[in-house]
Amino acid sequence: MSISADTLRGHTDTIILAQLMRGDNYGYEINKNIQQLTQGEYGLKEATLYTAFKRLEQGGLIASYWGDDGPGARRRYYAITDEGRKRWAESRQEWENTRALLDALINVEEV
Amino acid sequence: MSISADTLRGHTDTIILAQLMRGDNYGYEINKNIQQLTQGEYGLKEATLYTAFKRLEQGGLIASYWGDDGPGARRRYYAITDEGRKRWAESRQEWENTRALLDALINVEEV
């Protein structure tokens, strides 16, 4: 986890939505996927993760149900809603914009 | 100001340092430069701006002095320190990394 979380603040929800775009999944696994995708450089803290799930569900962007199939402890699965899909698309677009802005703001043209 | 500030949270200090890399400047002007660079899409709120200056100065990344030359009210100028330059270079590098991570996390490979 070499990335300071504060620079990713505000993107947590989008990251989770993106994972759920690939299909229903449960918290632990989602977080493992995130860690894999970033070669272990980034992962959500559990408190952050579950806070985000709660927030997203209350906002109607995801829905949850209990699944008890697999090994290990019981799992709460999450599914992205239509509204969630819409939000993801928007956030993705916004990210493109933010990225361009920060590129312009953080770099200094050579003197 | 169409960009939600939370997606830029954590980058405020770096943005300010980048502006000061171009030379000494004062708060109001720095913020105007930022707005210009982003075609008015982004600007720091004053409270955010001055909070950041305080934080940066206390951290030894910038230094300030009063200048009374120009028109309008008195101005407090800021100069980036050696430590500030170092920090900017680090943050810039970290941004490259963060950008790559978010690209990987927010986009979903097609099914």
Next chain:
DNA sequence: ACGAGATACCTCGCCTGTCAAGGTATTTTA
């Protein structure tokens, strides 16, 4: 001469997202 508006700085208190710490329950494995 003077009031409006621009310039410029600053503080207080609220809100929100992150996370360390602590807790519960189940299953696998040595």
Next chain:
DNA sequence: TAAAATACCTTGACAGGCGAGGTATCTCGT
């Protein structure tokens, strides 16, 4: 059968952003 892994959840503290409000100076039109 105890340890470790899996999996979920809550509480309280903390930090950064910012709305709202405030101060002081200068310019410009009338």
